[in-house]
Amino acid sequence: MLELHDIRKTFNRGTINEKKALNGVTITLDEGDFVTIIGGNGAGKSTTLNAVAGVWPVDAGSVVINGEDVTGLSEHKRAKLIGRVFQDPMTGTAATMEIQENLALAARRGQRRGLGWGISRKERAEYHELLKMLDLGLEDRMTSKVGLLSGGQRQALTLLMATLKKPDILLLDEHTAALDPKTAAKVLELSDKIIAENHLTAMMVTHNMADAIKHGNRLIMMNDGRIIYDVKGEEKKNLTVDDLLRKFEEVSGSKLNNDRMLLAND
């Protein structure tokens, strides 16, 4: 479903701020894989997701989604295959547009957009039902501007938008990191539900090791722009946070340096 082959990316090459962000990332995701990604600060977790999404061209390597080599496609052209939810709740939605307009924009991801009405009556009825599913009362506020919603509501809406047209791959980039613990748990639960119901292939970056173990069927750990640990199935289910910490020291030869990650242990 998704193949990354030897992806490399260096930022600010030739300057004092040169940063080798990805040093040969290779991974193949099977259809229906839900991969959680953990790692220290600057390990390349979000950068990997951005390489898939095409935020910038990679220096070397190839990105193949569902058999199609998208390495040479720009971000908006790849969008037909990809659903995304970002860390910042502000990033995924258009604040000055209505809830239903945001959904209508997402419903046409990857399609030609012509001069027909941007939102049809039939769609409105569909969105009403979908929003009801979120159980946030948004179905009664469909003409409200998204800017009036809370961070949690915006992330739930973004999640709905990302999966409204079934994506070949869903990218969740620390999408609960900016939310309070209770809302974060709710959005995560919703993510699980949507991924399971639609049999989606997904990648989720998280700084919470317990979440990384609890969710998905596969877990990868990154360090220094490489994948250093890849585990799935039963073995993944039986992992503990201590296992992960030990594994990290064993493979990387240093202590995990992500404060947020260590503080988030429970």
Add this chain to the structure above:
Amino acid sequence: MTQIQTFFNALPGDMTQGLIWGLLAIGVYITYKVIDVADLTVDGTLAFGGAVLVVLVRAGCPVGIALVGSFVAGCLAGLITGMLHTALGIPAILAGILTQISLYSVNVQILSGSNLALSSRNFNLMVSSGEITSSLLVVILFNAAIIAALYWFFGTEYGMTLRATGCNKNMARAQGINTKSATVVALVLSNGIVGVAGGLLSQFEGNADVNKGRGAIVIGLAAVIIGEVLGELIFRKKFNFVLKLSFTALGAIIYFVVMRIVLVMGLPSHWTKALSAVIVALFLGIPFLQNTAKSSFRRAGKNSRAAQDDKEVV
């Protein structure tokens, strides 16, 4: 008493002129408000649209077709700014200035000089300062038609991609929207409308002049801002897109009426440009000052000192 008479005699003409500038302001609204780009091309585009119309009409072209020429000319100017901005990565403000300054040379070339007359006695024009009543009607129709067309366009699938681009480029790209082409299309559309305003203005004033557009962006912004403040005051949450465009046109009328009042009161006419800049600065600055007044270091310091003093008293 005579001053009041002068004012009322000039009112229909000022309203007509205001509504021609209202079209320009609607063009400015598309760039400044919808896609969030400050486009300075319009100064050049207004004169460009006028020059194209006058030359075409004098060459025997029917005025309606000449006005289409003004529109196309404006679109072209917007396209150049758009390409400078998106294809060459030049900041939008600078891209607009570059197009604007080169249009000055283009306009001199088209007019074979700095000025060319277009008399309503020799040509069958749509609007002219000699026939105010019919002119006023014509410009009202133009405003209504363009507002209706824009309402339709920004409600379409494609039009919505322009709004999304102006609001949040990351979101737009993630939804498969080409934000660069959306920005260019908005600039083309905006300058096309400004070109039409230029075509009408040169008919109304009976000439095309390379300096006609100087400071046009400031008048356009003034109209947008006056319309916005007024509309939000009256309609609050019900201030929808059609009303926003209508109030932009109304803002232009108010601008010209206010200018007439200060002229009648004795302000020398060369001060009107400075006054329009002051109006824009005030309307843009007041919301900022209101915000900082609510939360400022000066106030925080004062509160802190007051609290310390209270402690000492106790």
